[in-house]
Amino acid sequence: MIIYDKRTNLLEQHDYHYSLQDVAEPNLYRDLFPYDEVPKISFNDRRVPMNTPEDIWLTDTTFRDGQQSREPYTVKQMVDLFKLMHRLGGENGLVRQTEFFVYGKKDREALEKCRELGYRYPEITTWIRANPDDFGLVKDLGLKETGILVSCSDYHIFNKLKMKRPQAMALYLKTVENVISAGLIPRCHLEDITRADFYGFVVPFVNELMRLSDESGIPVKIRACDTMGYGVPYPGVALPRSVPGIIYGLKHYAGVPSQQLEWHGHNDFNKAVVNAAVAWLYGASAVNCSLLGIGERTGNIPLESMAIEYASLRGTASGMDLSAITDIADYYKKELNYPIPPMTPFVGNDFNVTRAGIHADGLLKDEEIYSIFNTEKLLNKPASVSVSNMSGLSGIAFWINRYYRLEGPNCVSKTDKIVTDLKEWVDEQYRQGRVTAISDKELAQRLKNCSFNNRIG
Helix, strand or coil, X not given: CEXXXXXXXXXXXXXXXXXXXXXXXXXXXXXXXXXXXCCCCCECCCCCCCCCCCCCEEEECCCCHHHCXXXXXXXXXXXXXXXXXXXHHCCCCCEEXXXXXXXXXXXXXXXXXXXXXXXXXXXXXXXXECCHHHHHHHHCCCCCEEEEECCCCHHHHCCCCCCCHHHHHHHHHHHHHHHHHCCCEEEEEECCHXXXXXXXXXXXXXXXXXXXXXXHCCCCEEEEEECCCCCECCCCECCCCEHHHHHHHHHHCCCCCHHHEEEEEEXXXXXXXXXXXXXXXXXXXXXXXXXXXXXXXXXXXXXXXXXXXXXHHHCCCCCCCCCHHHHHHHHHHHCCCCCCCCCCCCCCCCCCEECCHHHHHHHHHXXXXXXXXXXXXXXXXXXXXXXXXXXXXXXXXXXXHHHCCCCHHHCCCXXXXXXXXXXXXXXXXXXXXCCCCECHHHHHHHHHCCHHHHHHC
């Protein structure tokens, strides 16, 4: 049958209907995932169109997935981080939601204290497994939405749940029906979708979820979970690893509207950010992240990175306060004693620090030459240099001007005596066998008693 599709404004064939395939043995895609070898990326050259939604946004899982790989947050820490998320999301609430565990007293207390702040965004949601006991935990909380774990690969259905596909689908649908009956929006977490039989289980299952959504008038949401980080963004990649193919299939064959479609990824193969961006580009409105990417194994999609990616794709921050990113990083370092690798983009101490003397010389002449953008204006974190035996005169001059915030005629140049004297001291440190960079504190102490202090008052 050919119909006019209002979503694409094209005549399209709608003869495709995928039924649940009840298989006797699990399909583990051993050709792609041999386990004793690096997983394979296969291509079939089937390309799907980009279809970026009008509205895209971020959601957060810091207090759920983000707590599964570190010591639990205290109630105060969760409230503090919630406030920072709210600030980052800005006036338009681009950090749309954050989800909480509800299994422990502390998590429920934090949820209530965050709700008492009265913010519209991030909206507070929860997460449960697909069983009646868990549903009882969220039924009386007075929230609008809960996530539900609905594992969709045969690795989980056969090997973890010890079920067959029809049993799993029946269990999932019953839980979703209960959530709908209670007036909540179900958000179905399709765990391990990048190892699932997409047309043999995922699409038939999601078709049933969309049927429930249509019948109830409740917008059932779909979270496509790349649980193991197997997703691949390249055009022409075959399912089940194709991020474009998954998003296109969920929209085109399962009928999920963009605003009900969300991507949740992990970073096992260093593709979390690019996969999330591709999910946006191909039709998902939401990407689910965590602060600093903290999460299971290698972590989730970093919330701060996707805030920058949003601004890159849209050409505007749309009201987000990107300077909150630096305050979030500082909070983790100072309040949580969390060690952020120094070269982590946007949040590491050294992400905009240069060490090479030739690069420092460029920074001294024109900051734009070696700085990715105006990090001082956008992130409240000015570009800087690290002083070592590689810094040269330019690096030392740049460090002095940055550290003491010297401007205009007060700036030092690489020919100033204070610079040449300090370089001689630095070089002597390395001639004596030093191998580490010289700290700001050491450099400031070296300059403390010299005439240079007259220039800085």
